[in-house]
Amino acid sequence: xxxxxxxxxxxxxxxxxxxxxxxxxxxxxxxxxxxxxxxxxxxxxxxxxxxxxxxxxxxxxxxxxxxxxxxxxxxxxxxxxxxxxxxxxxxxxxxxxxxxxxxxxxxxxxxxxxxxxxxxxxxxxxxxxxxxxxxxxxxxxxxxxxxxxxxxxxxxxxxxxxxxxxxxxxxxxxxxxxxxxxxxxxxxxxxxxxxxxxxxxxxxxxxxxxxxxxxxxxxxxxxxxxxxxxxxxxxxxxxxxxxxxxxxxxxxxxxxxxxxxxxxxxxxxxxxxxxxxxxxxxxxxxxxxxxxxxxxxxxxxxxxxxxxxxxxxxxxxxxxxxxxxxxxxxxxxxxxxxxxxxxxxxxxxxxxxxxxxxxxxxxxxxxxxxxxxxxxxxxxxxxxxxxxxxxxxxxxxxxxxxxxxxxxxxxxxxxxxxxxxxxxxxxxxxxxxxxxxxxxxxxxxxxxxxxxxxxxxxxxxxx
Amino acid sequence: xxxxxxxxxxxxxxxxxxxxxxxxxxxxxxxxxxxxxxxxxxxxxxxxxxxxxxxxxxxxxxxxxxxxxxxxxxxxxxxxxxxxxxxxxxxxxxxxxxxxxxxxxxxxxxxxxxxxxxxxxxxxxxxxxxxxxxxxxxxxxxxxxxxxxxxxxxxxxxxxxxxxxxxxxxxxxxxxxxxxxxxxxxxxxxxxxxxxxxxxxxxxxxxxxxxxxxxxxxxxxxxxxxxxxxxxxxxxxxxxxxxxxxxxxxxxxxxxxxxxxxxxxxxxxxxxxxxxxxxxxxxxxxxxxxxxxxxxxxxxxxxxxxxxxxxxxxxxxxxxxxxxxxxxxxxxxxxxxxxxxxxxxxxxxxxxxxxxxxxxxxxxxxxxxxxxxxxxxxxxxxxxxxxxxxxxxxxxxxxxxxxxxxxxxxxxxxxxxxxxxxxxxxxxxxxxxxxxxxxxxxxxxxxxxxxxxxxxxxxxxxx
Numbered sequence: 001x002x003x004x005x006x007x008x009x010x011x012x013x014x015x016x017x018x019x020x021x022x023x024x025x026x027x028x029x030x031x032x033x034x035x036x037x038x039x040x041x042x043x044x045x046x047x048x049x050x051x052x053x054x055x056x057x058x059x060x061x062x063x064x065x066x067x068x069x070x071x072x073x074x075x076x077x078x079x080x081x082x083x084x085x086x087x088x089x090x091x092x093x094x095x096x097x098x099x100x101x102x103x104x105x106x107x108x109x110x111x112x113x114x115x116x117x118x119x120x121x122x123x124x125x126x127x128x129x130x131x132x133x134x135x136x137x138x139x140x141x142x143x144x145x146x147x148x149x150x151x152x153x154x155x156x157x158x159x160x161x162x163x164x165x166x167x168x169x170x171x172x173x174x175x176x177x178x179x180x181x182x183x184x185x186x187x188x189x190x191x192x193x194x195x196x197x198x199x200x201x202x203x204x205x206x207x208x209x210x211x212x213x214x215x216x217x218x219x220x221x222x223x224x225x226x227x228x229x230x231x232x233x234x235x236x237x238x239x240x241x242x243x244x245x246x247x248x249x250x251x252x253x254x255x256x257x258x259x260x261x262x263x264x265x266x267x268x269x270x271x272x273x274x275x276x277x278x279x280x281x282x283x284x285x286x287x288x289x290x291x292x293x294x295x296x297x298x299x300x301x302x303x304x305x306x307x308x309x310x311x312x313x314x315x316x317x318x319x320x321x322x323x324x325x326x327x328x329x330x331x332x333x334x335x336x337x338x339x340x341x342x343x344x345x346x347x348x349x350x351x352x353x354x355x356x357x358x359x360x361x362x363x364x365x366x367x368x369x370x371x372x373x374x375x376x377x378x379x380x381x382x383x384x385x386x387x388x389x390x391x392x393x394x395x396x397x398x399x400x401x402x403x404x405x406x407x408x409x410x411x412x413x414x415x416x417x418x419x420x421x422x423x424x425x426x427x428x429x430x431x432x433x434x435x436x437x438x439x440x441x442x443x444x445x446x447x448x449x450x451x452x453x454x455x456x457x458x459x460x461x462x463x
Numbered sequence: 464x465x466x467x468x469x470x471x472x473x474x475x476x477x478x479x480x481x482x483x484x485x486x487x488x489x490x491x492x493x494x495x496x497x498x499x500x501x502x503x504x505x506x507x508x509x510x511x512x513x514x515x516x517x518x519x520x521x522x523x524x525x526x527x528x529x530x531x532x533x534x535x536x537x538x539x540x541x542x543x544x545x546x547x548x549x550x551x552x553x554x555x556x557x558x559x560x561x562x563x564x565x566x567x568x569x570x571x572x573x574x575x576x577x578x579x580x581x582x583x584x585x586x587x588x589x590x591x592x593x594x595x596x597x598x599x600x601x602x603x604x605x606x607x608x609x610x611x612x613x614x615x616x617x618x619x620x621x622x623x624x625x626x627x628x629x630x631x632x633x634x635x636x637x638x639x640x641x642x643x644x645x646x647x648x649x650x651x652x653x654x655x656x657x658x659x660x661x662x663x664x665x666x667x668x669x670x671x672x673x674x675x676x677x678x679x680x681x682x683x684x685x686x687x688x689x690x691x692x693x694x695x696x697x698x699x700x701x702x703x704x705x706x707x708x709x710x711x712x713x714x715x716x717x718x719x720x721x722x723x724x725x726x727x728x729x730x731x732x733x734x735x736x737x738x739x740x741x742x743x744x745x746x747x748x749x750x751x752x753x754x755x756x757x758x759x760x761x762x763x764x765x766x767x768x769x770x771x772x773x774x775x776x777x778x779x780x781x782x783x784x785x786x787x788x789x790x791x792x793x794x795x796x797x798x799x800x801x802x803x804x805x806x807x808x809x810x811x812x813x814x815x816x817x818x819x820x821x822x823x824x825x826x827x828x829x830x831x832x833x834x835x836x837x838x839x840x841x842x843x844x845x846x847x848x849x850x851x852x853x854x855x856x857x858x859x860x861x862x863x864x865x866x867x868x869x870x871x872x873x874x875x876x877x878x879x880x881x882x883x884x885x886x887x888x889x890x891x892x893x894x895x896x897x898x899x900x901x902x903x904x905x906x907x908x909x910x911x912x913x914x915x916x917x918x919x920x921x922x923x924x925x926x
Contacts, residue, residue, distance in 0.1 A: 031775035210741030214891040216862020220761030222742040230696035278673030279685040280816035298683030303770035312494030353743035399679020428677040
């Protein structure tokens, strides 16, 4: 191959790594208002960068939450227009004491770049931006029209994304989306993500008294909010790990033969998958692990707390307890309807004398699916086959990329996830890292894919 | 009555209230090392006060934990020697945001003194100290020999109390203990505490993976530490509130006819008891509320936490979860054996794939019992009858005063709880208060009781 754009990108590898390292020093935690300055700093960095590389219409798209960063290059009339999606926000970094190096002080160890957001998803976002920059620098233009859209609230479930898309829908007209989020499924075989689970969230609390009570004066004669919370949470699953909520999966599309076959074709080492993180297989025994993770819905409590949690002891009967939960959902399921089933279950299991309340935590997204003969899939197959010599395997993602479903619903366009992160990089956990070797892989594949997509008519993306 | 000591005390009422108010500004939280300075400041205040009022041998009794404050007046040869017990440590004040006035800024509202430690037990401790001060000031001596012993770790289960008693056992030789801790059971009828439940504590944790996992990548195929913790906690009680731990109450002495009759004689408004704190009756249906609270063991989770508990959401599968529990135990039960039954239950209910670990939280105490014809009981009956015109009712305390059991075991002496706090004062909770009217009641009763006890021979206390 003798691609001048790729050659230019690979010659800039270390500069790109430096820029990414700087990007990672910015604590852009969208979930916690304490990091508002970090969010602002990330937006300023990106606005500057998009302008520097030669994009037009560079601006913030504000929908009332964390604004998205936008810029476009529309110099290829008649060619497809592709939204390049990434996000600049990151998960909270706690528990801080479990990080070997601080989350916002990027550190390289053993070929891996450790920092909050390195894998999810500043690394792959940087690859996408640099690809566009290289086309403009080397060839003076891109093979297709480009609209860069960098979201600021992916990690909080994209609460204002619908408002942004609604407000800027004419600006965002395009033929498809290429997402830097949603990474590779395997380090050893090429894969193409043809869909993702959706999600939704719910907070709930129980109250059993007006105030915390002395366990010597009330213990044995009153309800304890912690006992009640435990009983409610325990009721959500059976002993094998099946979700025990009535109608939880009633709308879930049954697995197809193709899905079962694709799943079986994926070289998955279940023993390593679990032992790598010190966990054990647990879940609905009617499905294998990959099916559980990508084709079946799930419900997890993400946080639970109440009573005295400090040093030593405090002998209280707790009067309140709290929990946050999230669901992962599959094609056929409606995010609101699934949460409603969970609420109904909790209400039905809440005894008299216990006050149950709910807290809304951002909006959910349905699952997404990309057709097997879509130009995005065909283009990615061509690129990955050429780069690896192997036929890519179709997989679905267990995690959620809300933009995929929202862009489909509101703009009528499909998304290909083409990130270069890998599943063993501990995103949403301490010591998140991104493999440095993935940068070069991405810098080769992204330009090729943009060239492939230029071979199609805009209408091909809308069949 | 024309008691010059009582008259002196009542004339000093406002000075005593001022001193108590100052005492309450000191944040002497024993459970949290962050309050070490407050503990030290409380000790210095008390050492100074004991010296000022004329006690001898004023000193700190250090057993390797929070030192106790000691002082004595031994000028009544042949008369009984009584340890006056109180404690200067207080419970942690959180949740801070629920306090109407800050916990360490004492504030009077509607005849009540609001502050952490006001009811438990700096108020009653001050009454006891001022009684001794008044005898020395007015009469130049007390009717009995006095050893003041003010503990610094009552709220953490008295972990070094045994070491202190062992180290200073010759200094602490006495005929009985009068405790400022363990208050009145009713505002309307006089009561005598003839015993208290014991207690013990246990911390435990579960781990399901080496690190927190992304719920999109692992949700539905691995165990979640929060689900496992909930299931374990839920298993500790049945749906009616009975403790479901095997052998939990196997050693508990069955209720006697006298206990059942005493309990029935106590004018207890169960509806008000529950509605005052916004709670509902819940517990072993074989016993009524007062029996549940004072004559039967109980188990409460005091704190439970894990996963993401901050603002917004974080879609993790939690890898660890934690809980603290305490038990209240009755005569016949051994604190260690009860906790061992709980540990055995948790181990038996912990599934494969979940790592269960335990944390020791301070030492427990057995329940205590005071004989109905003990001079402490007879003396208190005489005083309370004279002061109120009513025959005192014998009650047991649901809470735990570890010193009672420890002094019985190590020094062979009995304890009368003679505090003046009331059960509706929210100790161990936000907005703890002490009724200011209780100060005058205590300042009348304590001198009378010291005079009553002087009528007995030392040997009468040891029958």
